[in-house]
Every structure is written in structure tokens, then in C-alpha cells.
Amino acid sequence: MGNQNIFQAECVVVGGGAAGSAAAYKLAKAGKRVLLMEKGKSLLESDFSRISGFMGCETSFQKAAGITVASKKNLYEYLTEWSKGDVNPKLISSLLDHSAEAVELFSEMGLTYSFYSDWVDSEKKEYYNGDMTWGPLHLINEYGPDRTDTVTNALRDAGVEILFDCAASDLLMEEGCVSGVKGCLHGSEPVEVQAKAVFLATGGFGNNPEMMKEQFNGAPLLNLGSHHNTGDGIRMALAAGAVLEQSTGICCNEICGATDLHNGYIFDDEFRMYNDHLGFAIYGGLAVDAEGERFINEERMATNPLATNGIPALSVGRMYVVMDGEYYEGCCTKGIYEYLGKPDWDYGSHLFVPVLDRAKDQFAQAEEEGWAIQADSLKEIAEKWGLVNLEETVARYNDLCKAGEDKDFCKSKMFLTEIKEGYGYYAFSYVGGFWCTLGGIKTDARLRALNAEDNPVPGLYIGGTEMGSAFGRTYYDIAATGSGLAIASGVIAAEEMNEFLD
Ligand SMILES: Cc1cc2nc3c(=O)[nH]c(=O)nc-3n(C[C@H](O)[C@H](O)[C@H](O)COP(=O)(O)OP(=O)(O)OC[C@H]3O[C@@H](n4cnc5c(N)ncnc54)[C@H](O)[C@@H]3O)c2cc1C
Numbered sequence: 001m002g003n004q005n006i007f008q009a010e011c012v013v014v015g016g017g018a019a020g021s022a023a024a025y026k027l028a029k030a031g032k033r034v035l036l037m038e039k040g041k042s043l044l045e046s047d048f049s050r051i052s053g054f055m056g057c058e059t060s061f062q063k064a065a066g067i068t069v070a071s072k073k074n075l076y077e078y079l080t081e082w083s084k085g086d087v088n089p090k091l092i093s094s095l096l097d098h099s100a101e102a103v104e105l106f107s108e109m110g111l112t113y114s115f116y117s118d119w120v121d122s123e124k125k126e127y128y129n130g131d132m133t134w135g136p137l138h139l140i141n142e143y144g145p146d147r148t149d150t151v152t153n154a155l156r157d158a159g160v161e162i163l164f165d166c167a168a169s170d171l172l173m174e175e176g177c178v179s180g181v182k183g184c185l186h187g188s189e190p191v192e193v194q195a196k197a198v199f200l201a202t203g204g205f206g207n208n209p210e211m212m213k214e215q216f217n218g219a220p221l222l223n224l225g226s227h228h229n230t231g232d233g234i235r236m237a238l239a240a241g242a243v244l245e246q247s248t249g250i251c252c253n254e255i256c257g258a259t260d261l262h263n264g265y266i267f268d269d270e271f272r273m274y275n276d277h278l279g280f281a282i283y284g285g286l287a288v289d290a291e292g293e294r295f296i297n298e299e300r301m302a303t304n305p306l307a308t309n310g311i312p313a314l315s316v317g318r319m320y321v322v323m324d325g326e327y328y329e330g331c332c333t334k335g336i337y338e339y340l341g342k343p344d345w346d347y348g349s350h351l352f353v354p355v356l357d358r359a360k361d362q363f364a365q366a367e368e369e370g371w372a373i374q375a376d377s378l379k380e381i382a383e384k385w386g387l388v389n390l391e392e393t394v395a396r397y398n399d400l401c402k403a404g405e406d407k408d409f410c411k412s413k414m415f416l417t418e419i420k421e422g423y424g425y426y427a428f429s430y431v432g433g434f435w436c437t438l439g440g441i442k443t444d445a446r447l448r449a450l451n452a453e454d455n456p457v458p459g460l461y462i463g464g465t466e467m468g469s470a471f472g473r474t475y476y477d478i479a480a481t482g483s484g485l486a487i488a489s490g491v492i493a494a495e496e497m498n499e500f501l502d
Helices: 018-029 060-065 072-086 089-097 099-109 122-129 145-158 209-216 232-239 276-282 299-303 311-315 325-333 359-369 378-385 390-403 481-501
Strands: 006-008 011-014 034-037 053-055 113-115 137-140 161-163 166-174 177-185 189-194 197-200 221-223 249-252 319-324 372-375 425-430 432-438 448-450 456-462
Touching: 011 018, 011 177, 011 232, 018 034, 018 099, 018 145, 018 197, 018 481, 034 166, 034 189, 053 099, 053 481, 060 099, 060 113, 072 089, 089 099, 089 481, 099 145, 099 481, 145 161, 166 189, 166 232, 177 197, 197 232, 197 481, 209 221, 232 456, 276 299, 276 319, 276 325, 276 359, 276 425, 299 311, 311 432, 319 325, 319 378, 325 359, 325 425, 359 372, 372 378, 378 390, 378 425, 432 481, 456 481
Parallel strands: 006 189, 011 034, 011 197, 034 161, 177 456, 197 456, 221 432
Antiparallel strands: 053 137, 113 137, 166 177, 177 189, 249 432, 319 425, 372 425, 448 456
């Protein structure tokens, strides 16, 4: 190895996404010699470059806007109640205590924020500012290169040394303590960074098929996040003696359903689904499993897709949504919200694509790819996809719709739309799309990676989506909690590393 590829630093941050950028900036501002290793050729390749925003708690921006719903008390109680025994409450408490600093740190770097209420009709502003799902959200105004150039420049100005196109692969250890990181620059040049403290924030294992299979029992899940997120941080920490937390989850795609039968990304450059038929997955209509039977209250995916859109894939595998031709037509011309008579369905009132006006032109593509069927009878659909009990299920479902009460899965009346005869039928099959995985290494409230005896591995910190102890199996339904907790983890890790090094 050439000398030019051996670096000295006091601390190393691996991964320049949400958590890593926060940590590197704070460490540099505290006067530490920080080196940031980032697999992408720029921060543009991180998921951080594409997020809408951060959840924040008691930030100066919320105070200025009069938003009080995002108090520590409200958020702590909400998150710990939601995740029950899956998380470390002390860590959640600490993450929330550091949340305001984290949001303000990115503002200091040059990012600016809006609130969800800034984007909606004036009469709904108060509602969204006071709502637990939307009130805590800081939308980042800068997107893509505007965002990542701003953050990259701020990191460099603060004194962070950045190695882009540099994939960390192993931790260096000396007598049980971290002593640096090994990696590879530009795909071929070995790199070694000697440092006493390391923060791993490599964004989860969404693009690691083996880990996905192991953690989710082979469930049909589609990664919508960066291909760089291959669980490297988790793998490195395990090799250094840390252990995995029990529960792992996914941050679900709240925009639409997903298919693994399309050869390419399921969103276009404007972030519209490449084929409008993906929309039906979150409309609350009849959904069945591989036997053609209902298995869930479909309303869950319609009211809370961020948290629940992956549940069908995790519990029964592929999900099939079945409808009649009139319902289909209504969604393509008026949109589902209007078709259902504008019910009390907040999420439906502001869907990303309110009317599926491109669907009809795109049907042939979905059919060719193998995830769409148009048929004259339910029997035809059942036979084609092996949904053996579909006809029986529809008969039962129609009875429940007529009675106006879902005795089987307790779905609200507003989503009980009969599957009518005489209009033909449509069916679509979906897998679970996710933005990132959640969970990994067991950490304490100071973000120290823990071993099987619950002792910290000296010098090793892990955060972002790979901190095992802040997320349960089901993602939180407060918008942008993932990135909100990720940036807070960066702040805590920086504080702790700073102290450790001193
Ligand atoms: C399109 C999209 C939109 C999203 N929107 C939101 C949102 O609005 N709100 C929200 O809360 N969440 C959102 N998410 C989820 C989001 O990914 C996380 O909340 C957040 O980015 C997690 O931060 P992180 O630092 O853990 O990971 P990331 O931001 O993904 O950063 C991880 C970084 O580590 C790098 N890396 C990986 N392996 C290595 C290695 N071996 N060596 C060096 N570097 C490595 C990666 O290249 C990446 O830059 C979205 C995800 C996607 C894909």
C-alpha cells in the first residue's frame, strides 16, 4: 500500500448521509480532526440528498411558527407507545433532547426549511401545524445538488476531510479497541485511516439481498433507496464484537405500491410512479393474499402508508388488489378521493397523484410486465394468478359492504366499496417498497455499539438507520422520524466521541 493512502485523524465518520454529515460537522466544529469516508462519488448518491425533510422536536423554527405539538413530552410518549418494547426508551429520550440542535446544525450549514402547513390551503394550516403526523416535520427547501453542495461546502469549511468514492470495509482493532478503518478508494486503492473513534452511519442494508433475506424471511421487498446501502456498518460492527438488536423494520413507501416485475426504478425524474396502476395499493380497496383471501384491514395502508405499506409483504408476501371496472374508471378520471365522496380520509385528500390520469395508457405495460390483469370474470383472475378463494372472498366482501359493517377486519364504512358486476374486473399484484431498512446494532443511549455482555466496544459508535435500538418492526407514523432520529444520532455520537477523545 502506498503511503499516500494512510491517513491520520482523531476520528472517522463512515457514511456522509443524514447522520454522518451531522456528526462530522459537529466534531469538526469542536476542533477535532475528522475524516469522512463516503462510498458515493458525492453526497448526491446518499438517500439524504433525496429526503423531504426531518422530524424535529422543540426547534427554534417550530417555536417561531407557533408549532407546539412537537414537544418532547408528546413525541417521547408517542414514539415509545408506538414501538413498545422494541426500543431503548433512554435512547429515544436522548435523541429527542438532541433533535433541535441537529435541525439547527443543518440550518447553520445553509439549509432552509418549510413546514407542511406552508404547502397546503390556508384553511388547513392550523390543522397540520397541530397534527402529530405533520406538525414535527421540517421540509428541506433545497433538493439534490443544491442541498448536497451546500452541506459538502459547509463540511469542508468546518475542516472535515472528505474522501469520496471511498468504501469502508473493516474496522482496525487493537486490544479490543477501535484504532481506525480500512477501505477502498476509487474501487481499487486500499486506504487505511488511523483514528481512535469511529462513527458508522452507512444507511442500512436495503441493497444487501442476503441480509434482507435473513432479516425478513425472504419477504418480497423492493429497495427504493441507494444501492450503496449494503449494511456495511452493521457488518463491520459485528466483526468488531458488537451484537444485533432483536427487531428490524422498514421505512415504507407512502406514495404507492411497488412491483419487482418492472425492469428499472419505479419513480420517474419528477418522482411520479412510472405506472399509475401502482396507486391502487394504498386506496383501501379489497386486497387479498395468494389464496385469494382477505388478510388485513386495507384501511391501514390507506391512512398510514408510511408505517404500514410493507406489512402485507412482511406478513403474507405478494398482495393482490381487486376492483370492478367502474371503480377503476373513477380512480382514472376523478381520483379515488372524489370517487369515494371525499370522506374523512386525510391522507386521501392530499395524495401524491390524486387522479390516475395516465393509467389507461399505461395498462398494457403493467400487463406485459405481469402485474396487471383485466378480465370479464373474477374466475379468470383467480385462475390466472391461482387466487383459489377469490370468488368466495368477493361474495363475502360484497355482503359486508351491503351491510355497511366489516365484521371480518373492521374496515371503516368509507372504504367498503362493493365489487360490482357488469363493468369487468381489474387486479394488480404488489410487493412491499421501502426507502430504507431500520435497525441493526444494539446501542446504548450514547450511541456506543454494545457487545453481547452489554459493554461498549471502545471507540465504536453507530447511528442513523443502523442504530438498532431506536426503531421497532413497524416504522413510526410521524413523517420523517427516520431522518429526524438519524441526524440527532449524529449529534449525540459527536458529543460522545468528543468526550471519549478528550
Ligand atoms: C427517495 C427517498 C426519500 C426519503 N425520504 C425521507 C424523508 O423525507 N424522511 C425520512 O425520515 N426518511 C426518508 N427516507 C429514508 C432516509 O433514507 C433516512 O431517513 C435517512 O437518510 C437515514 O440517514 P442515514 O445517515 O442513516 O443514511 P443515508 O442518508 O442513507 O446515508 C448513508 C451514507 O452511507 C454511505 N455508505 C454506505 N456504505 C458505505 C461504506 N461502506 N463506506 C462509506 N460510505 C458508505 C452511503 O453512500 C450514504 O451516503 C427517504 C429515503 C429515500 C430513498
